[in-house]
Amino acid sequence: MASTVHAQEKIGDNLIGLAAAGAMLFLYVPVVVLIAFSFNDNRSLTLPFKGFTLDWYVKAFNNQDMMEAIGNSFYVATTATVVTLIIGTAAAFTLDRISFPGKTLFRRLILLPIALPGIITGISMLNLFRLIGFNLSLETVILGHATALVSIVVTQVYARLQRFNRRLEEASSDLGARPWQTFFLVTLPNIRSAMIGSALLSFTLSFDEIPVTFFLTGRDNTLPMYIYSTLRRGITPEINAIGTIIILASLVLIVLSVYLLQKSNQE
């Protein structure tokens, strides 16, 4: 009896291990494929490999439209992150420290974009801009991204503030520090990793954003929108080349941000 249970357990363990390995392959083979074909000396993305080349990277960097789109994406992601950080941190302080009528509604609304599909944020803002006669541009995209991403900063900074010992601020003020000194010397250092972590995450997400951008952009394309529109015409290894760079850069930023946010949660 005991031995059959033991055998059963062993088989079970092996099966679970196998399924887990299969799941990891499912998650990572496509990424490897994407990267591998950026170096393949063949116009179409088909096996067998024809040999190693860096041509697609050269082509991508000489592609004027693509480079312009990358520049636009940097502009959008940087500005949106700064705006998100300011509004999000202020919102987190508001939720943590101030009570006012309608606070629950405020909290629900500001966190809503995290739960809703991006297309709804995009379309509702498109409706607003049309109503007030705003022309669509990269700036409207920035407002859209900031609105969609602010919830990330709010949740992380708010979580940190909840665990922050307010006595430290009282002590600082009892010792004669002015409110702004207390903020910059006591409060800010405590929420810094939560802020930087969520800012990095916001930047990566904004850089890759499609659903909101699709509805709010004017004539200028961000990089994902550029790729999205070229895919209509067919696929080329140039996209793999630029994709490889984006994936590696995002990986670095995300690992860094996860590390910072974990650190902030442990503090």
Add this chain to the structure above:
Amino acid sequence: MRETTRRQLTATAIVSAPLMWTLVFLFIPYLVMFTYSFYLKKFPTFVPAFEFVNYLTIISDPQYYQVLLRTAKIALTVAVCSFLIAYPLTYFLVFKVKSARLRSILYMAVIVPLWVSYLLRAYTWKTILGNEGILNSFLVWSGILSQPTDIFLYNQFSMVVTLTYIFVPFMVMPLYASLEKIPRSMIEASKDLGVGPLRTFWHVTLPLSMPGVIAGATFTICLTFGDFVAPFLVGGPNGAMIATIIQSQFGAALNWPLGAALSIIMLIIVLTIISVSDRLERAGRIDLN
């Protein structure tokens, strides 16, 4: 006295910025969208009205409600597939990986793709499943097929594969949290009472991890509902989803009121799913202390 006034001023400034932002960019846009959904289409734009025509069209015209049903079907399938892939993986991470360090590295490796370019992850499936793609060329090369087949791409199968691939991490995250919370002593107790591993799993582990399953399913279903990138890239002629239809109302079809009504319906569906799952999660939560 002056100090308090200044403090109040700072506090007001801190509060008013996010409040104004929420009002202008969230509350008012939803309100405008809601209003537009009752307007009437009139070439080239639309005219103010208070009619339920757009909503009636959606529930009476098969073109629309069938897409809604299809979207629901695909969303459910994606949730089930994500569950089937994520559960063993997460179970393995939580219960079978002994080293805490290795566990957190592996967990990271599963979660990190979540934030890596959504578009590129969908794109790579287009290159894998296509007529000239890796899968086809592999099958022809190995002799399993004599010539490439079209059956892998531009249908609901490719859409489910792509969306599952994209959303698996969303399933792993809540599952991991709920599996990790299960006290090992409960599983030990079941074992000590002579219950086999399968029955222990079925009667102890799985029920205790239900909150995670529900949260993961909610994520995947809601995200699939709002997606128009996967249908565009790998969906094909019968792959239109509700978000695709909404997208075209604001583009080529140029029927903003109908698009707004569809968006409101999507909003209601998503919010309903979230609140139902919230309730289920709370009802299913067992106090382990």
